[in-house]
Amino acid sequence: MDSQRLDPTATVADLGEFGLIEAITRVTAExxxxxxVLVGPGDDAAVLRVRRGHxxxxxxxxxxxRHFRRDWSEAEDVGHxxxxxxxxxxxxxxxxxxxxxxxxxxxxxxxxxxxxxFARGFSAECGAVGAGLVGGDLSRADQITIAVxxxxxxxxxPVLRSGARPGDxxxxxxxxxxxxxxxxxxxxxxxxxxxxxxxxxxxxxPYAAGPQAAEAGAxxxxxxxxxxxxxxxHLARASGVSIDIDTAALEVPEPLAAGAAxxxxxxxxxxxxxxxxxxxxxxxxxxxxxxxxxRRIGSVTAAGGEPGVLVDGTTPEGATGWSHF
Amino acid sequence: MDSQRLDPTATVADLGEFGLIEAITRVTAExxxxxxVLVGPGDDAAVLRVRRGHxxxxxxxxxxxRHFRRDWSEAEDVGHxxxxxxxxxxxxxxxxxxxxxxxxxxxxxxxxxxxxxFARGFSAECGAVGAGLVGGDLSRADQITIAVxxxxxxxxxPVLRSGARPGDxxxxxxxxxxxxxxxxxxxxxxxxxxxxxxxxxxxxxPYAAGPQAAEAGAxxxxxxxxxxxxxxxHLARASGVSIDIDTAALEVPEPLAAGAAxxxxxxxxxxxxxxxxxxxxxxxxxxxxxxxxxRRIGSVTAAGGEPGVLVDGTTPEGATGWSHF
Numbered sequence: 082m083d084s085q086r087l088d089p090t091a092t093v094a095d096l097g098e099f100g101l102i103e104a105i106t107r108v109t110a111e112x113x114x115x116x117x118v119l120v121g122p123g124d125d126a127a128v129l130r131v132r133r134g135h136x137x138x139x140x141x142x143x144x145x146x147r148h149f150r151r152d153w154s155e156a157e158d159v160g161h162x163x164x165x166x167x168x169x170x171x172x173x174x175x176x177x178x179x180x181x182x183x184x185x186x187x188x189x190x191x192x193x194x195x196x197x198x199f200a201r202g203f204s205a206e207c208g209a210v211g212a213g214l215v216g217g218d219l220s221r222a223d224q225i226t227i228a229v230x231x232x233x234x235x236x237x238x239p240v241l242r243s244g245a246r247p248g249d250x251x252x253x254x255x256x257x258x259x260x261x262x263x264x265x266x267x268x269x270x271x272x273x274x275x276x277x278x279x280x281x282x283x284x285x286x287p288y289a290a291g292p293q294a295a296e297a298g299a300x301x302x303x304x305x306x307x308x309x310x311x312x313x314x315h316l317a318r319a320s321g322v323s324i325d326i327d328t329a330a331l332e333v334p335e336p337l338a339a340g341a342a343x344x345x346x347x348x349x350x351x352x353x354x355x356x357x358x359x360x361x362x363x364x365x366x367x368x369x370x371x372x373x374x375x376r377r378i379g380s381v382t383a384a385g386g387e388p389g390v391l392v393d394g395t396t397p398e399g400a401t402g403w404s405h406f
Numbered sequence: 407m408d409s410q411r412l413d414p415t416a417t418v419a420d421l422g423e424f425g426l427i428e429a430i431t432r433v434t435a436e437x438x439x440x441x442x443v444l445v446g447p448g449d450d451a452a453v454l455r456v457r458r459g460h461x462x463x464x465x466x467x468x469x470x471x472r473h474f475r476r477d478w479s480e481a482e483d484v485g486h487x488x489x490x491x492x493x494x495x496x497x498x499x500x501x502x503x504x505x506x507x508x509x510x511x512x513x514x515x516x517x518x519x520x521x522x523x524f525a526r527g528f529s530a531e532c533g534a535v536g537a538g539l540v541g542g543d544l545s546r547a548d549q550i551t552i553a554v555x556x557x558x559x560x561x562x563x564p565v566l567r568s569g570a571r572p573g574d575x576x577x578x579x580x581x582x583x584x585x586x587x588x589x590x591x592x593x594x595x596x597x598x599x600x601x602x603x604x605x606x607x608x609x610x611x612p613y614a615a616g617p618q619a620a621e622a623g624a625x626x627x628x629x630x631x632x633x634x635x636x637x638x639x640h641l642a643r644a645s646g647v648s649i650d651i652d653t654a655a656l657e658v659p660e661p662l663a664a665g666a667a668x669x670x671x672x673x674x675x676x677x678x679x680x681x682x683x684x685x686x687x688x689x690x691x692x693x694x695x696x697x698x699x700x701r702r703i704g705s706v707t708a709a710g711g712e713p714g715v716l717v718d719g720t721t722p723e724g725a726t727g728w729s730h731f
Contacts, residue, residue: 119460120564123644125498125628126464126556128564131456135444139451140507140555142545173450182465184509184553218553220467228509228543228553230465231451239445239453303450319448 087194094189098219101193105200105217112204115180115213127215129180133234139170145225153267156195158282159227160202166306167231168210169286169359173304175240175295178212178233178288186222199227210288237295245301245320245364251379252371254294254361255287256280257309257331258348261355262340269344274336286359293372294363302363308354310397312362313379313390324364325391326353326379353392412519419514423544426518430542433522434529440505440538452540454505458559464495470550478592481520483607484552485527491631492556493535494611494684498629500565500620503537503558503613511547524552535613562620570626570645570689576704577696579619579686580612581605582634583658583673586680587665594669599661611684618697619688627688633679635722637687638704638715649689650716651678651704678717 093101106122114121120128143149143166149159164181171178183203187196204214212233262274263281272278286304294302301320303312309326317324333348341348364381365371390397418426431447439446442455468474468488479487489506496503508528512521529539537558587599588606597603611629619627626645630637634651642649658673666673689706690696715722 120566124564124567125495126462126501126564128499128560129461129463131459131461134456136454136456136461136557137451138454138505138507138541138555138557140509140541140543140553142509142511142543142553144511144545144547144551146548147546170450174453176451180463182463182555184465184467184555186467186469186551216463216465218465218467220469221472222469222549222551223471224548226469226511226547226551226553228465228467228551230463230507230509230555232461232463232557233451235453239449239451241445242449 087197089192089194091193092189093187093191093193093196096193101196101219104193104197108197108200109204109214112208113213115211115215117179118213118215122216129215135234137171137174137176137233137235137239138230139167140228140230141167141170143227154282156198157202160199161206161283163227163229164203164206165284165286166359167229168206168212168288169304171231171233172286172288172291173302173361174235175237175291175299175302176233176235177292178210178231180215180232181207181212182216182230183214184218184228186220186226188223189221235295236292240295240299240302242301242303242316242319245316245322245324245381247322247381247383248367249300249364249381250367250377251324251326251364251381252375253378254290254375256285256358257305257360258337258352258355258358260284260357261351262337265344265346266340271343274340276336277340280358284357284359287361287374290361290372290374294361294375297365297372298369299363299365302361305358305360305362306356308356309362310353310390316362316364317388317390321384321388323382323384323388323391324379325382325394328393330376330378412522414517414519416518417514418512418516418518418521421518426521426544429518429522430525433525434539437529437533438538440536440540442504443538443540447539447541454540460559462496462499462501462558462560462564463555464492465553465555466492466495468552479607481523482527485524486531486608488552488554489528489531490609490611491684492554493537493613494629496556496558497611497613497616498627498686499560500562500616500624500627501558501560502617503535503556505540505557506532506537507540507555508542509553510542511545511551513548514546516550560620561617565620565624565627567626567628567641567644570641570647570649570706572647572706572708573692574625574689574706575692575702576649576651576689576706577700578703579615579700581610581683582630582685583662583677583680583683585609585682586676587662590669590671591665596668599665601661602665605683609682609684612686612699615686615697615699619686619700622690622697623694624688624690627686630683630685630687631681633681634687635678635715641687641689642713642715646709646713648707648709648713648716649704650707650719653718655703
């Protein structure tokens with residue numbers, strides 16, 4: 082059974098745990114299972130062949146009402162986004178994602194079609210990078226909660242947060258501020274600029290740019306989950322340096338300017354503090370030619386006092402990003 | 407700061423996301439970090455050295471009100487249990503657990519000490535088998551939801567659910583029915599037999615028995631999460647056989663008899679359908695000497711009709727275990 086053929090009034094409770102797992106398995110089987118899966122879903126654990134002597138692992142949560150709203154995003158969007166934010170973590174290490182697990186806690190009265198559409202979006206996003214779903218768990222809860230773990234590997238040394246050195250160039254790859262712009266637009270009851278709303282619903286992390294940066298010699302890297310200033314601050318503190326963002330080098334593309342104008346937001350503030358685009362932010366030694374898609378947005382200097390982030394040479398005021406509490 | 411020195415009135419919101427992560431990190435650092443951790447918590451992802459060419463992975467959810475109650479279990483108990491149910495999944499493949507990640511979604515007004523005590527119990531349970539916490543995520547939610555992923559490896563071929571063959575012996579290792587007995591007791595407002603209540607709060611899966619069974623030549627194995635009949639049914643259907651449980655071979659230990667008497671439950675029913683002890687259930691070829699701690703409780707025969715489970719030669723009536731919806 083897939084969600085097209087499913088009784089649209091059927092709830093999660095109607096299908097039951099095992100019926101739902103069977104239906105999810107049919108949906109996810111539409112994608113290739115991912116490479117090197119020796120034992121896939123359905124046993125106590127999956128068994129995965131590791132060819133490079135290591136595995137890179139990350140885990141992330143998404144909670145309804147906190148990270149997404151069902152009236153602002155379709156289930157398929159939420160699936161894409163849940164996968165994307167995890168896949169981006171592996172890219173930010175310079176790695177390629179291979180396998181994912183999902184824990185899904187949902188209300189008993191949730192339409193079963195929501196779960197199957199979520200699974201469809203999730204596995205489509207994974208399939209686009211050649212990764213596959215290898216296991217999961219289902220439970221009942223009052224609020225939809227999605228827990229994803231992703232595993233992958235690097236072809237060169239993993240790029241950590243702690244490797245930025247004075248003299249390095251700070252560079253960005255991917256859209257930044259768009260998802261926050263989309264959220265601002267939705268918060269005002271608008272549905273356009275459409276491209277911003279879509280950026281909130283389905284971020285487009287530049288997955289391939291992570292390994293490309295690693296191979297080019299990036300010294301430090303992070304994906305921008307919590308905002309540009311916040312993530313640059315993570316790099317700066319982990320590396321014990323100052324990172325100076327040059328706002329003249331930051332793009333404010335037309336849709337972002339339009340969305341900011343419609344919502345009364347400052348477009349530059351969206352670029353500096355907006356989260357959830359999962360752009361990649363990295364530092365490169367000054368003599369490295371930036372790989373395609375990367376643009377210079379600042380520089381790394383010795384920390385004068387506390388390591389941290391500067392904007393045009395000045396300590397930024399106010400909130401620098403997103404905190405979960 | 408640890409929970410002993412923490413202001414007991416401080417909430418999760420008081421500490422904030424990053425303060426809480428720092429406090430958790432101090433608590434979990436009391437345990438050894440686990441072996442072969444190349445990059446631990448704090449970067450976009452952990453990097454783990456894989457020595458055996460494969461990784462065994464499983465994931466499980468625990469939801470407050472569904473899997474535990476804060477008035478029935480201390481936070482440290484919940485931590486032990488969240489780790490134990492995942493560690494048992496690796497044991498059930500014949501493997502040894504090495505690394506775990508935790509996604510923890512909690513209400514903003516939850517005492518921060520609850521989270522730190524949870525982390526203490528979780529990492530103590532992991533540390534007891536030499537496994538370590540390598541990453542996690544925190545979020546706000548209305549209901550405590552715990553998502554654990556565990557990774558490990560096998561020294562011999564993983565033992566799947568599908569390998570049981572007619573003529574094999576069915577064997578059990580570990581306590582079975584105790585956790586369900588504890589839950590029944592707590593549901594009646596009692597706190598004794600203490601050993602049953604403790605079995606609910608902190609299951610004691612026989613971790614080492616999993617690899618021992620694999621090395622001895624077990625043909626199929628599963629951990630008993632959902633009840634003995636339910637898990638035997640999983641083995642039977644995955645293997646295409648009948649599994650006949652011999653009730654005369656099932657132990658009804660004294661505390662279980664006492665707990666059943668106090669709550670009006672049938673002790674044999676607790677043994678047959680109780681979940682959450684995470685005993686190991688396996689099949690062995692008839693010529694294999696059962697490793698220490700394993701006891702014969704039934705046999706495997708060719709499926710006459712549909713593969714499934716029998717009790718003393720008869721199809722069991724009524725509920726055979728636990729479903730999440």
